[in-house]
Amino acid sequence: MPIVPNRLRRLIATATAAAAALALSACGAGPDTGDEAEPLRVWLMQNSLNEDLTEQIVRDFEDRHPGRRVEVTVQEWTGIGEKVTDALAAQEAPDVIEVGNTQVAQYVDAGGVANLTLKVPELGGDDWVSGLEEPGKIDGYQYGIPYYAANRVVIYRKDLFAAAGITEPPATREEWIEATEQLDQPEAGQQGIYLPGQNWYVLAGFVWDEGGDLAVELSGRWEGALDTPEALRGMEFYERLHRLGGGPADADEATQSEVFAQEEIAQLIAPPGHAKLITELNPELQGKLGFFPVPGKQADTPGAVFTGGSVLIIPENARDFEGGYSFVQLITGDTWQREIARTMSYVPNKTTLADALEGDPGAEAMAKGAEAGRATPNSPSWAALEADNPIKEYQTAVLTGQDAARAAKEASDAVTALLSGTP
Known part of the structure; x- marks a missing residue:
């Protein structure tokens, strides 16, 4: 056949x-x-x-x-x-x-x-x-x-923000970094943010903010794009934010709400519905949680999100x-x-x-x-990629000290292979 x-x-x-639609309309x-x-x-x-x-x-x-x-x-x-x-x-x-x-x-x-x-x-x-x-x-x-x-937002502890003298949620990415640096107090057992190393949904937003993408379609063929200058800048920002907390480099977001409920953490990036789970796990946080959109590069524009x-x-x-x-x-x-x-x-x-x-x-x-x-790249093979996601391994590689450009190239090649169905 x-x-x-x-x-x-x-x-x-x-x-x-x-033709079917026109036929219905005509008759x-x-x-x-x-x-x-x-x-x-x-x-x-x-x-x-x-x-x-x-x-x-x-x-x-x-x-x-x-x-x-x-x-x-x-x-x-x-x-x-x-x-x-x-x-x-x-x-x-x-x-x-x-x-x-x-x-x-x-x-x-x-x-x-x-x-x-x-x-x-x-x-x-x-x-x-x-x-x-x-x-x-x-x-x-x-x-x-x-x-x-x-989509994901920033869930934050209003009491920890107030204790650090932060009266308003940050409006830009740089303000966000500055606020998170204030909130990160390892000596007091407090984390500025809990960002697991393999939260690739969050990384995608930073990559898009920089004008990059996870993969692009060229002449009918999908190719990984994590090694472009724009995508590398997105990973660089992810690394800066990740350093301001204790999120494991080799973990994804599966248990992050439970961790947030149990430890002194100022911020978490998650859908707002996770706030209910957090307060169920720790009723003492009832009324202490606030929300703001992931900040963008300019004050009047929220950051890109999946x-x-x-x-x-x-x-x-x-x-x-x-x-x-x-x-x-x-x-x-x-x-x-x-x-x-x-x-x-x-x-x-x-x-x-x-x-x-x-x-x-x-x-x-x-x-x-x-x-x-x-949304993620519009490839019919994207679901297969998520099942064996090289982006997560790339994030861990960079966060554990490997060369970002080399790791990005390897990840891009893996994305290309998975989206094109080649071994």
């Missing part, structure tokens, strides 16, 4: 999806309401929405579409990649699927995801959070529709494409985006909706940071 190149397959899919076709045994099938991920909010959104959709029923299936993240790929290849796929924003490329590469580029204007695409919009766009076409976002979150896709083989699109339009519209943001403390899909988080300090800081949000 001949192999169709990925790019050609995407173009074929694009043409097919566009005024609507969802099949003749058989109530066939509900609109929606896959949402675990912890995406709570049960009450899910029921409210479903009820709203059904009220707007008399005679229609919505069947929501909650999926677990473990093993979801293979499950979604199989569903996209099925003769009748679900009508809407929530996927991680960094997963879109691999699903488009496998085939079966509808091209929704023509729908972007009416979905408010001009205001989408870039860290959700860009990963959903492959070869200039929009396949994933932004749903919600989350934006995680979800987008919604519609399979080409969905039984009810138009019904699926109507559901996407509803749940990504301003009314429900505001409610989802308030209820779940997520960043809404549009920058114009950030006011929905007023009164929630952690979520407000997260939304501010999302203005400079980015």
